[in-house]
Amino acid sequence: MLVQSAFNITFLLFSYPAGLILEKKGYKYTLLLGLFTYSIGCFGICPAVMLGSYTVALLAVFILGIGFVLQMVAGNPFLAFLGPPQTASSRVTLGQAFTAVGQTLSPFIASTYILSVAADNPSSMGSRIIVVHVTFAITLVVLLAVVWQLRTPVTTAATEVRKYEDGLEPWHYKQLVFGVLGVFLYLGIEATSVGMFLNFIAEPRVANVPASRGGFYLTLYFVGFTSARFAGAAIQRKIRPNRLLMVHGLINIALISGVMLLHGMPVVWCLIFTAVFNSIMFPAMFSLGISGLGKLEARASGILFMALSGGAVVPLVQGAVADRWGTQLSFIVTMCCYAYILFFAAKGYKPGLFKVKSNSLAMNQPAL
Numbered sequence: 001m002l003v004q005s006a007f008n009i010t011f012l013l014f015s016y017p018a019g020l021i022l023e024k025k026g027y028k029y030t031l032l033l034g035l036f037t038y039s040i041g042c043f044g045i046c047p048a049v050m051l052g053s054y055t056v057a058l059l060a061v062f063i064l065g066i067g068f069v070l071q072m073v074a075g076n077p078f079l080a081f082l083g084p085p086q087t088a089s090s091r092v093t094l095g096q097a098f099t100a101v102g103q104t105l106s107p108f109i110a111s112t113y114i115l116s117v118a119a120d121n122p123s124s125m126g127s128r129i130i131v132v133h134v135t136f137a138i139t140l141v142v143l144l145a146v147v148w149q150l151r152t153p154v155t156t157a158a159t160e161v162r163k164y165e166d167g168l169e170p171w172h173y174k175q176l177v178f179g180v181l182g183v184f185l186y187l188g189i190e191a192t193s194v195g196m197f198l199n200f201i202a203e204p205r206v207a208n209v210p211a212s213r214g215g216f217y218l219t220l221y222f223v224g225f226t227s228a229r230f231a232g233a234a235i236q237r238k239i240r241p242n243r244l245l246m247v248h249g250l251i252n253i254a255l256i257s258g259v260m261l262l263h264g265m266p267v268v269w270c271l272i273f274t275a276v277f278n279s280i281m282f283p284a285m286f287s288l289g290i291s292g293l294g295k296l297e298a299r300a301s302g303i304l305f306m307a308l309s310g311g312a313v314v315p316l317v318q319g320a321v322a323d324r325w326g327t328q329l330s331f332i333v334t335m336c337c338y339a340y341i342l343f344f345a346a347k348g349y350k351p352g353l354f355k356v357k358s359n360s361l362a363m364n365q366p367a368l
Helices: 002-023 027-051 054-081 086-116 123-151 174-202 210-233 242-261 263-276 281-291 294-325 333-349
Strands: none
Touching: 002 027, 002 054, 002 294, 027 054, 027 123, 054 086, 054 281, 054 294, 086 123, 086 210, 086 281, 123 263, 174 210, 174 263, 174 294, 174 333, 210 263, 242 263, 242 281, 242 333, 281 294, 281 333, 294 333
């Protein structure tokens, strides 16, 4: 759990500073800084293995987390910028789909190349870990050099440092504030579903699926999630993201009802299919949350990524409910999170302003 904490705490600590860097330096600089930080984190795994130091390993994971934050904070609004606003959610979803590909492949790489030797020759694990991370680091350095040579579109959305004349800040916008809570709860859903998956379906009163088989179904969970993100990128070019988000939220509420009420393999399949309909939720809420913020978009992106810390909070809440009233009933927490996402898809996404102290602003003044 400390490994998870070392990585995920970076969302809370560095998302807003990353937004400020993006606002001041622009997309390309921030993306390059993210790649460079990634490579340092990968190289940092090597001394951790050679020294046998868990502390150094945690530090390397922490640095990797900083690189991830920089990439996400800059990459998502950049994808949103590269085309018409109406299809921004589609482009963000496509970019996130490649993240999901890595999420699906990484357990395969770890199990086949690293963990497979644990039983027969544990001493060789360290060298294999080093080989993997040095390969990643060198690849990142090459990618950094390639991106350095690329010409990116000139944008003012993230390169001009200037407040609006009326003193607006990102948190004055309703769509951003409601979007932050939506992302916070959604990441909690995702972290809880993945974290509880194997233990939950192994419970005799739920599905009684042993861990040896549970890994196969967890792989199906990620495959469904990844495939649906690629499909969602195309679908969102035809259907407005808030409407698609609403439909997916309703379907997942029905599926979670099945998780709470059914037994046996239907519970497993209900959980797997929630991943399919989770696939577009984060990119859709991200693009809707920053919509209409103009030159405040860079800082708004950093604020939204701070909400990824929901992946550390919601699982604790659901775990406490599970300890007191049982694991199946604990999914009422997940259902409440989906209910809020429905609110965001129906009303919370609409651009508007909270009342601020300015003679030139009025309640519900449009943000565009």
